[in-house]
Amino acid sequence: MGEIFENYDVLAAFGMTLYLTVFAAIGSLLLGTVLAVMRVSPVGVLRRLGSFYINTVRNTPLTLILLFCILGAFYILKLEFTPASSPTWVRDNGIRWAIVGLAVYHAAFVCEALRSGVNTVPAGQAEAARSIGLTFAQSMREVILPQAFRGAIAPLGSVLIALTKNTTVASIIGVAEASGLMKVIIENQTASVTVFLVFALGFVILTLPVGILFTALSRRLAVKR
């Protein structure tokens, strides 16, 4: 068993999982915030665009989104992040398209988490913001969103945990992250429970502290009312 883990770089594979998680989380947080603002905005067209995006993306399997990114957008439409002259062209584009796909998919869930956060803000706050003459954008920026983020920390934490686990789907499009390495080991060496437990434990180590941290944060940062 020891030599298996000497021959395969398990830590590097989990590093890739972490890399995908961090960048997809940043992307989905930005996109999700924009979508959440669109969905509560006074402009009907933006509201409908936001709902259309959420309903479409949330009801599509992540597998399909990532496969479209790599087969459709990359191979057929030739949308590339690095020029084909680069020696690690396929690998880099695979990783970046995986990040884009993950961000696009999880933005829908971030948006729903933020909307639940907006619902925790008492109506009086919004009414006070309106009564001192703030516009929608101002009241969002200064009053609603800061409180909404603090109220949405627990659901945002669950989205982040789901994102960490969903990075495994990137192995389907050939990104060398943890579950992909486990597949290789199982195919080439042995389908032993130990291999599975090592990788499962890796994911538990990645997700457990996030869960504890976000629960603690949601208690500490919740707006006291």
Next chain:
Amino acid sequence: MSAPSVLFDAPGPRARARHRVLTGFGVLLGAGGLGLVLWKFQQAGQLDGELWTRLVLSGDVWTEYVVPGLLKTLQAAAVSIAFAMVFGLVFGMGRLSQLAPVRSFCGVVVEFFRAVPVLLMMYFAFGVYAVNNVFGVDFNAFYGVVTGLTLYNGSVIAELVRSGVHQLPKGQAEAGLSIGLSPGQVLRSVELPQALTAMLPALVGQLVVILKDSALGTAITYPSCCSRLVTRARRTRRPSRRSSSPRSSSSCSTTG
């Protein structure tokens, strides 16, 4: 803050002008996005009539790929749903058991499978089945998908059962105990029926997740709708120049 209207006033003249600009921006965003997609498709030759007639008119795309793929997706989802419900009920009740060892064992199992990615379990289950050829060549991938989906979603359902029972008023269990039912009887005949009704919306949501996640079977060669269409798209691409059908992806999304 239930209605969004709390967030903004009835617009005055200046706000109306601003909203008109934003509406224009929104229309531009939607139309521009659609236009960009169509333009890119056009550039890559994806709008060629030949690709689309082949999809719509030729029977074999439907009889060989789409319909069998859909059936396989539904099969895997249906079997997984049945097993996951059983798994969830058993372990959910286990977590509410009076016996501390049973309780902690079920707790560890449920928390472990909830923390591990579905795909990791599928890879492992499929690896074990394939190496030992447990279910025969035709069924190893199928049971790999079913195992992964059952363990993960069963654990989620177990948590739903537990939280559903915990949310019931305490008086329900106390009333049951006071008329002489054992704790097990209270759980089965008083608490569970009410908890199951209360958790129905969340349960249906989880069943949808099972259906969506069956697309992960692509990774372990299970011929679900998704992987069938990818195969089909790859075959289409080879003979003609750059012509995988984009439609294959979008028609596949109807399963999700």
